[in-house]
Amino acid sequence: MLEIEGASINYGPVSAVRNVxxxxxxxxxxxxxGPNGAGKTSLLSAxxxxxxxxAGSIRFKGEDLRKLDTETRVRRGLTLTPExxxxxxxxxxxxxxxxxxxxxxxxxxxxxxxEMCFELFPILxxxxxQTGGSLSGGxxxxxxxxxxxxxxxxxxxxxxxxLGLAPRIVQQIFRLIRDLRGRDLTILLxxxxxxxxxxxxxxxxxxxxxxCRYAGPASRLHDKxxxxxxxxxxxxx
Amino acid sequence: MEYLxxxxxxxxxxxxxxxxxxxxxxxxxxxxxxxxxxxxxxxGVAGYAMFAxxxxxxxxxxxxxxxxxxxxxxxxxxxxxxxxxxxxxAPPTTGLLTAFGVGIVLQNLFLLLVSPxxxxxxxxxxxxxxxxVWGHNFTILQFLEVGVTAVAIGALVWFLRGTRIGLAMRxxxxxxxxVRLMGMRANRVIAFAFAxxxxxxxxAAIFFIARRGAIDPFMGLLPVLKAFVACVLGGFGSLPGAVxxxxxxxxxxxxxxxxxxxxxxxxxxxxxxxxVGAILVFRPQxxxxxxxxxxxxxx
Numbered sequence: 001m002l003e004i005e006g007a008s009i010n011y012g013p014v015s016a017v018r019n020v021x022x023x024x025x026x027x028x029x030x031x032x033x034g035p036n037g038a039g040k041t042s043l044l045s046a047x048x049x050x051x052x053x054x055a056g057s058i059r060f061k062g063e064d065l066r067k068l069d070t071e072t073r074v075r076r077g078l079t080l081t082p083e084x085x086x087x088x089x090x091x092x093x094x095x096x097x098x099x100x101x102x103x104x105x106x107x108x109x110x111x112x113x114x115e116m117c118f119e120l121f122p123i124l125x126x127x128x129x130q131t132g133g134s135l136s137g138g139x140x141x142x143x144x145x146x147x148x149x150x151x152x153x154x155x156x157x158x159x160x161x162x163l164g165l166a167p168r169i170v171q172q173i174f175r176l177i178r179d180l181r182g183r184d185l186t187i188l189l190x191x192x193x194x195x196x197x198x199x200x201x202x203x204x205x206x207x208x209x210x211x212c213r214y215a216g217p218a219s220r221l222h223d224k225x226x227x228x229x230x231x232x233x234x235x236x237x
Numbered sequence: 238m239e240y241l242x243x244x245x246x247x248x249x250x251x252x253x254x255x256x257x258x259x260x261x262x263x264x265x266x267x268x269x270x271x272x273x274x275x276x277x278x279x280x281g282v283a284g285y286a287m288f289a290x291x292x293x294x295x296x297x298x299x300x301x302x303x304x305x306x307x308x309x310x311x312x313x314x315x316x317x318x319x320x321x322x323x324x325x326x327a328p329p330t331t332g333l334l335t336a337f338g339v340g341i342v343l344q345n346l347f348l349l350l351v352s353p354x355x356x357x358x359x360x361x362x363x364x365x366x367x368x369x370v371w372g373h374n375f376t377i378l379q380f381l382e383v384g385v386t387a388v389a390i391g392a393l394v395w396f397l398r399g400t401r402i403g404l405a406m407r408x409x410x411x412x413x414x415x416v417r418l419m420g421m422r423a424n425r426v427i428a429f430a431f432a433x434x435x436x437x438x439x440x441a442a443i444f445f446i447a448r449r450g451a452i453d454p455f456m457g458l459l460p461v462l463k464a465f466v467a468c469v470l471g472g473f474g475s476l477p478g479a480v481x482x483x484x485x486x487x488x489x490x491x492x493x494x495x496x497x498x499x500x501x502x503x504x505x506x507x508x509x510x511x512x513v514g515a516i517l518v519f520r521p522q523x524x525x526x527x528x529x530x531x532x533x534x535x536x
Contacts, residue, residue, distance in 0.1 A: 050414060074420030086415040088408040095404050102401060103420035151420055 001026045007056035009042045016042040017210045029187045031197045034207035040190045048080045075103050077154035085144040089133030100150030117146040138169035157188045206230040250379040252487020253386035257441035258464035259479035261434030267410035267474045268430040271332040275339035277461025282312045283442035284452035298360045306439040313435025347454035361447035472526025
């Protein structure tokens with residue numbers, strides 16, 4: 001569904017990502033792991049067209065994305081729940097969801113999807129008239145995910161959904177991400193919380209200082225040593 | 238007492254004009270971080286559009302007003318497209334200089350195509366007739382200024398709360414990148430911001446021209462400065478702040494007209510800015526200004 005090949009991303013003279021290839025197949029949950037500053041967020045930004053690629057290609061459902069702007073990529077079914085949630089703090093929960101459906105026209109379907117979001121996240125239904133800024137961190141993360149779902153994406157990219165949340169809330173968010181797979185949704189998940197994510201991801205990539213250190217089944221990283229080695233260096237096996 | 242009531246309405250009606258202009262500045266600023274100093278030239282565009290149509294024999298004041306409004310909105314859209322879109326991602330100073338450039342080009346177009354001297358636009362002068370309301374003397378124009386401004390602000394509030402593009406404009410004030418991640422087209426949001434700022438400016442322009450009865454190439458300079466001051470006073474980037482700042486500025490001006498002796502009339506604008514400066518010493522962020530409205534700007 002998503003094919004990134006040989007991607008390199010630069011910030012001025014600084015190279016953030018070098019020659020990284022990554023694919024996501026329909027129906028998968030793919031984890032993109034790695035320490036801070038590894039280039040995970042840069043890679044997602046490039047997939048959304050917020051960052052230019054210095055080299056390499058990105059295809060989505062077979063279509064070359066490089067010529068399409070961010071707004072058009074959303075219309076093609078790609079969506080990103082950004083790092084730090086980026087809920088519109090001055091808008092109500094309902095207004096946030098309404099903007100999430102910005103690419104869609106049919107009012108009845110949008111309304112139906114909002115009700116679906118409220119079923120998934122009952123707390124949002126209670127808070128529907130509150131502003132995004134008045135929600136707790138966990139509620140904001142739920143709102144950010146619900147807002148992404150409102151565009152009816154086929155691939156949902158989540159950037160650090162557990163960032164800054166209490167462990168109990170993190171469990172709740174991860175459970176929800178697992179449930180979303182059953183809804184005909186493909187997920188690319190960026191996380192620092194590697195152990196948790198590897199339990200339910202199908203495949204994993206480990207990025208470190210801009211380079212791909214591991215690509216393969218998530219199960220192979222269940223072993224602590226293997227994960228450690230993927231993070232910090234070559235396998236000595 | 239009678240004098241006081243008349244002057245109070247006067248303050249309201251002048252303040253209403255500043256509010257309309259300040260709102261236009263604030264809307265464009267909140268969406269794209271640009272202080273559009275060419276905003277004052279929208280008044281000139283409205284004036285010369287009316288002048289040109291009147292010279293071609295159109296006498297119906299309603300049609301002249303309609304023509305002026307449509308011309309200014311179109312001009313705002315064209316200016317955004319050819320001047321500001323190409324520098325959208327440039328540093329803020331580039332946008333500011335572009336705005337000054339657009340202003341100078343427009344002023345000189347008026348000057349070269351029409352005349353450097355003031356021209357009479359008497360079509361709306363009938364609005365300056367006084368009417369007697371419970372023993373007070375008011376002009377029709379004063380009522381129109383207050384009434385139309387109130388309707389325009391009401392319509393704007395509805396637009397920002399009730400339409401998707403309005404929601405996007407409010408969201409873009411905090412975080413434009415995330416608005417784009419929703420699939421909302423940046424070009425459309427910004428074009429709407431310019432169209433609205435042009436629409437509000439054209440309404441202010443019509444009142445301005447009706448009061449003066451004349452136009453000149455540099456007529457937009459002082460009003461845009463006043464609108465800028467109104468924005469600073471209310472809190473830059475805040476839309477309610479722009480309205481309150483504009484009204485307050487109008488009241489301060491009228492108050493000084495009343496209080497300052499004729500000998501000191503030349504110091505009126507200086508005194509206005511002195512008072513504004515004093516207010517800002519106590520509230521540097523403006524009356525409704527919040528740090529969040531200026532911060533976190535990513536696009």
